Amino acid sequence: MVRRGDERGVTVQIGAVLLLAIVFSAFALYQINAVPAENERVEFAHNQEVHDELQTLRNAIQNVGTGGGTQSTAVTLGTQYPSRTLATNPPAPTGRLETTGTANITVDARADTDSEYDGNPDNLTGDHETTTLAYTPDYREYGSAPTTRIEHGFAFNDFDDAQVTLTEQPLLSDGTIRLVVLEGELSESGGGAITLDPTALSGPSDAVPIEPASGNNHVTISIPTAAPTAWNDTIGTTFADGESGARVAGYDNDRSLLTLELNETYDKLQVARVGIGDGGTKTDEYDVHRSDDGDDGGGAYDVGWNLSRIEAENDRVSCTSDRCTFEAAGVGDTATMSVETTPSVDDATVEYAVSNSGVGRVDPTSGTIQNGDHQTELEARANGTVTVFASSGGDGDRVPVDIVLGSGSSPLFGVTIDGTNSPVTEGETLSVTATVENNGSDAGTQNVTLETDGQRRDAASVTLQPGESTQVTLEWSTTDGDAGEYTALVASGDDEATTGVTIESAGGPSVDSFTTEQRPGNNVGIRYSWAVSSTDAELDTVTVELYRDGTYVDERTAAVSGTSASRNNEEFSNLGSGQEYTLELTVTDVNGNSATATRTQVAG
Known part of the structure; x- marks a missing residue:
């Protein structure tokens, strides 16, 4: 009787090789895709x-x-x-x-x-x-x-x-x-x-x-x-x-x-x-x-922090003659900071700044003084010392504030962005998903908002018990003209997080630049330059129309081709000196799609 060899050892070896290949493939995919995304x-x-x-x-x-x-x-x-055990980082x-x-x-x-x-x-x-x-x-x-x-x-x-x-x-x-x-x-x-x-x-x-x-x-x-x-x-x-x-x-x-x-x-x-x-x-x-005693020279006045008022209006703030201590309930707690002028002035702009925004930040960062005073809010962000500055007119003042964070008795809603569906095309909906966690000791309800470059897009009301977290998805329904790179900000009343998002163009031409200036020389006029482009169709024409107080005056049309075009130092001449004109540029592609840009210029 002839006995066949045992093939079980060969099977095990093949399985080990295949497993090793899978491991190496997964590692390669992580190195190629995940590491760059995380970085x-x-x-x-x-x-x-x-x-x-x-x-x-x-x-x-x-x-x-x-x-x-x-x-x-x-x-x-x-x-x-971040350091990596197996994968490698670039410099x-x-x-x-x-x-x-x-x-x-x-x-x-x-x-x-x-x-x-x-x-x-x-x-x-x-x-x-x-x-x-x-x-x-x-x-x-x-x-x-x-x-x-x-x-x-x-x-x-x-x-x-x-x-x-x-x-x-x-x-x-x-x-x-x-x-x-x-x-x-x-x-x-x-x-x-x-x-x-x-x-x-x-x-x-x-x-x-x-x-x-x-x-x-x-x-x-x-x-x-x-x-x-x-x-x-x-x-x-x-x-x-x-x-x-x-x-x-x-x-x-x-x-x-x-x-x-x-x-x-x-x-x-x-x-x-x-x-x-x-x-x-x-x-x-x-x-x-x-050096004289006149009162019409510059409207000069002194600006200073009113430390006694700051202490009186905030239960958790104490001040000496030259600094304050803010015993904040927790991250996000605020103290009212008051500035005053001597003599009292009205309708003057005051600007605020801080030396370390990681320890504390102010809001608003500017305002208008009335009756000789103005206020801003100092928000506690971390333990440490932050110097708060105020400036107005030709004067300014500063005060160091020691921020000491307590355990807090109010809800502190932390925000972490989990992901987005970026990039999306104009007309589609951008979604941003974030986790909100109550790090405080009390239950609470807060609005969580989505903004892009300072403009509110969506909001959701979130109620959380202490230690509880939830995931929210906020949306922006984009429209034509929204294409571009944006910073998306998700914020609660206590915290915020940002990420970059992209809205891609739906197609058609665009005006990349359109600048105007007075025409040099003796002949009064206006000089203009422009650059246009298109992502999905050949360009056809660029027309610049000139208007005076809404009345048509003249126009220039240039035949263009390809996906980009520009002209420099084009002119309208024989215009009224010192008169203000409106220039309207329209770029059209071969499919009939168009984009416009408008500028106002004084002829010279």
Whole structure:
């Protein structure tokens, strides 16, 4: 009898090989798909953190520029990926913070020389050399991260195709031009944190009365900028839009120079120079202060924290002569902070800032003083010390607050974003799923909201017992025109979390840029430039129509092809000097789809 060999050992070996192959395949898929996705979330979270830090740096520069002295702040240039036992990470992401070279801000006006001053008020008008700051991340996965810029106190994110503002522009407010010029050179790169110490080098001056220069109808300011659209959207193109009493009069593409015109509302000018990086040299150029007893020079007043009132209005706050202690019930607890002016003033803008937003933050960050006082709320975020700043007019004050967190007796609703269905196409519904957990000792009910770039999209009421958690899904029904990159924020009354989402275009042409300026030379007119593109069809025509007070004047039509096109320095000539015109651009593709953009420009 012939016996067959036992094949069971061969079967076991084959099974082991197949199992090993499955393990290696799963590991490879994790390395290829999961690791990059997790690292992108780490990079996005860092990008949000550094935005907050750069806003704090911006606030420090402005506070020093209006109140003098020095203020320290930190910026974390890069981050670290989580350590992994088996999978490997790419090199840790880094970033660069640097000055962008020097250029002149020009204030074309005549300063008050009828009053007596210590210092020369003529130093405040004319050319002022300045620089700007730019932070550029070097991420491995989050490829669409913006460059964050601080230009003349205005902070914004500069994406490839759009600018998203982070702060209000501080240059114009309350009838006063407050110019803080930046001096120094800075170039720091790496993955760690750096400390910056903005320091007053000259001024701030008193707010000196000004008027249009001889032969001019308006005070004008020429501003070097890498993002004219951001300024245009904030200030507006007429005296009634955006910042009342000011308008964008034009943009010189060749010199990257934006021109602002101001009406009689803006009749005072204050200037200071602040050092950054290698510092610069202290001078008395902007140390311009009234020496007579007149009461019409600059409307100067002192600003200070009212510590006795802060203590009296908050049961858990105690203050000495120069600092306060806030014994907060828990994260999210708030204390009312009161500021006052001497003498009492009305209708003046006050701005608030903090030295460490991880310990405490203020809301609102600005407001209008009435009857000599104003209030903001300080929210406790962690144990530690935070300095709270207030600035208005030519003065400012600061107070350190020691925050001590208690166990808390109120519900503390923590928020964690679990995921989204991003990207979606215009017209589809974006969904964001988040977990909400009651970390407090009491039951409670709170509204949990979804916002994208500051606009409320959805809300849900959540009731939780102590220690209980629940998952909520919030939605945004997008429409045509919503395409773009957004920051989605899910917030309870105590906590918030953010993530990046993408709304993709449904197709059709788009206007990528459309800028206007006064025509140079003797022939009065308007010069314009544009760039257009299309994602799914050939372009056909671009038409620019010119209107005066709603009445058609002229038009220019260009035949275009391909998926992108642009024109520079096109013109309408023989127009009325000083008259305001409306230019409407319409781009059409071969399928008949169209997009429009409108600009207002004064002919010159």
